[in-house]
Amino acid sequence: xxxxxxxxxxxxxFFNNLTVQILIAMVIxxxxxxxxxxxxxxxxxKSFSDKIKMLATIFIRLVQMIISPLVFTTLxxxxxxxxxxxxxxxxxxxALAWFFSASFISLLIGLFxxxxxxxxxxxxLGNVDISAASEVTDKTNAFSFQNFIEHIIPxxxxxxxxxNEILQIxxxxxxxxxxxxxxxxxxxxxxNALDKTSHIILKMVNYVMNFAxxxxxxxxxxxxxxxxxxxxxxxxxxxxxxFMVGITSLWVFLLLVGYLFLKGRMTTLLKRIVSPxxxxxxxxxxxxxxxxxxxxxxxxxxxxxxxxxxxxLGYSFNLDGSxxxxxxxxxxxxxxxxxxxxxxxxxxxxxxxMLTSKGIAGVPRASLVVVAATCGMFNIPVEGIALIxxxxxxxxxxxxxxxxxxxxxxxxxxxxxxxx
Numbered sequence: 001x002x003x004x005x006x007x008x009x010x011x012x013x014f015f016n017n018l019t020v021q022i023l024i025a026m027v028i029x030x031x032x033x034x035x036x037x038x039x040x041x042x043x044x045x046k047s048f049s050d051k052i053k054m055l056a057t058i059f060i061r062l063v064q065m066i067i068s069p070l071v072f073t074t075l076x077x078x079x080x081x082x083x084x085x086x087x088x089x090x091x092x093x094x095a096l097a098w099f100f101s102a103s104f105i106s107l108l109i110g111l112f113x114x115x116x117x118x119x120x121x122x123x124x125l126g127n128v129d130i131s132a133a134s135e136v137t138d139k140t141n142a143f144s145f146q147n148f149i150e151h152i153i154p155x156x157x158x159x160x161x162x163x164n165e166i167l168q169i170x171x172x173x174x175x176x177x178x179x180x181x182x183x184x185x186x187x188x189x190x191x192n193a194l195d196k197t198s199h200i201i202l203k204m205v206n207y208v209m210n211f212a213x214x215x216x217x218x219x220x221x222x223x224x225x226x227x228x229x230x231x232x233x234x235x236x237x238x239x240x241x242x243f244m245v246g247i248t249s250l251w252v253f254l255l256l257v258g259y260l261f262l263k264g265r266m267t268t269l270l271k272r273i274v275s276p277x278x279x280x281x282x283x284x285x286x287x288x289x290x291x292x293x294x295x296x297x298x299x300x301x302x303x304x305x306x307x308x309x310x311x312x313l314g315y316s317f318n319l320d321g322s323x324x325x326x327x328x329x330x331x332x333x334x335x336x337x338x339x340x341x342x343x344x345x346x347x348x349x350x351x352x353x354m355l356t357s358k359g360i361a362g363v364p365r366a367s368l369v370v371v372a373a374t375c376g377m378f379n380i381p382v383e384g385i386a387l388i389x390x391x392x393x394x395x396x397x398x399x400x401x402x403x404x405x406x407x408x409x410x411x412x413x414x415x416x417x418x419x420x
Contacts, residue, residue: 018209019275025213026220026282033224045225053222056283059215062208063288066201068161070291071169071312072176073198078305079177080191088174088309094417095310098410099318100354102254106320106406107350109250110328115346119242120335164287167316198304205291209275216282223393236391243328247398250324251405258409261416265301272296273408280400284393289404290315297408302415310414314407319357321402322367325395326353329371333384341378349378367399368392 036048082088114120154160154168161169180187233240258266273296276289290311297307327350334341341349357370372385388395 018212019278021213022216022275022278022282025217026278029217029220030224033221034229036221036225037228042226049222049225052218052225055218056215056222057218059208059211059218060283060285060288062211063291064164066204066208067164067166067287067290068169070198070201070205070294071166071308072161072173073194073201074294074304074308075170075173075312076177076180077191077195077198078303078308079174080180080187081305082177082181082309085178088178091306091309091414091418092313094414095313095410096317098414099314102318102320102406102410103323103354103357104350105253106250106323107327107353109253110246110324110326111331111346111350113242113246113249114328114331114335117238117242117245118335119238120332123238123336166312170312170316202291202295205295209279209292212275212279215288216279219283227390227393229394232391232394239332239388240391240394243325243395244398246324246328247321247402250320250402254320254402254405254409258413261413262409265412269300269408269412272300273404276404276408277401280404281397284396284400286315286319286400286403286407293404293408297411297415300412302412303418306415306418307411310411311407314410318407318410319399319403320406321399323353323357324402325367325399326357326370326374329367329388330374330378330380333371333375333387334378334380336387337381337384339378339380345378349374352377367396 033049036045040048079088082091152167152171154165154172157169157172159165160172180191255266258269262269273293276293276296279289279292280286294307294311297311298304327346330349330353331341331346353370353374357366368385368389371388372382374380375384376382
């Protein structure tokens with residue numbers, strides 16, 4: 001009897017696991033989407049896709065609802081606990097050094113593999129809808145030094161919170177936290193209130209994450225309903241397989257670096273972040289797992305003051321998967337159009353991407369916007385962005401998961417460096 005009860009409890013625990021629920025939702029969503037695509041006319045499939053994607057939209061909006069207050073409360077409390085400008089500067093310096101190093105290596109990996117495998121050479125993609133690129137190219141006006149400054153310095157904290165401009169919230173929170181720390185005992189009631197508020201918001205995270213499987217189901221079903229995945233993968237087999245080689249190389253690099261610094265604890269970290277990785281993969285949104293990732297990293301053992309400081313910065317400066325894709329996609333488009341780029345030009349492109357990509361936090365489809373703008377700078381046909389749009393969603397699934405992995409490792413390593 002006890003053995004039977006144990007088996008039942010294990011079975012119940014297995015299916016109550018959030019990661020398992022999300023994986024099941026992905027499979028069911030894919031099967032439903034494929035069925036709709038194969039058995040309904042295009043117009044009905046499109047209508048189904050638009051409606052079912054609302055489930056994903058609801059989930060992502062629920063997450064976005066709690067990001068701003070979570071970043072503000074945890075970061076202010078963390079900085080107040082750090083206590084001085086010197087500590088903030090030390091951690092910030094380590095964070096930026098890591099972010100720029102990781103970004104450079106990610107860009108270099110993309111550059112290496114696209115030149116080695118040459119997925120765009122000799123490729124002919126007929127019937128590509130060039131007009132589809134306008135959705136992205138129209139946003140390249142947001143790609144400028146002025147935009148970079150505007151995304152760093154908030155003109156209103158209320159506006160920054162309303163639009164979830166994480167980097168702006170970070171700037172305000174740093175000033176607020178340092179001011180609170182400088183006042184000393186008099187600021188304790190405010191800091192304690194924010195501390196309790198942050199714990200309430202983290203409790204809300206648990207409620208919101210219960211909706212994750214439904215959100216992932218909607219996202220996957222909506223995509224498969226309107227895309228013929230088999231045809232897409234055949235048409236883009238060389239591009240997608242080359243991209244997978246690049247993203248796999250980046251994962252190997254990140255994991256090796258993680259093991260180098262965290263040793264055996266790296267395995268524990270991976271177990272902790274499986275759920276955020278799967279959610280990011282299914283929804284193609286690393287932002288959707290920000291609260292959950294915050295919670296899991298604190299459970300892993302990184303101090304809340306480090307997590308609350310590192311993650312918001314990482315989401316603006318440390319998107320490793322997106323960085324790798326930027327050089328890969330830019331050179332791919334050049335290869336398709338037969339635009340010759342010598343090594344010095346490609347290195348220049350890498351350095352341009354290194355700097356300018358930091359200024360597009362908050363821009364929708366940011367990776368594609370950067371690729372389009374970069375193509376324009378180096379005389380590569382900007383309309384070539386239309387070549388990768390059909391397959392971009394599936395690449396984005398892997399990019400988003402990679403971004404989450406990179407930020408989790410960066411936060412954990414800096415936490416260890418701070419002896420936390």
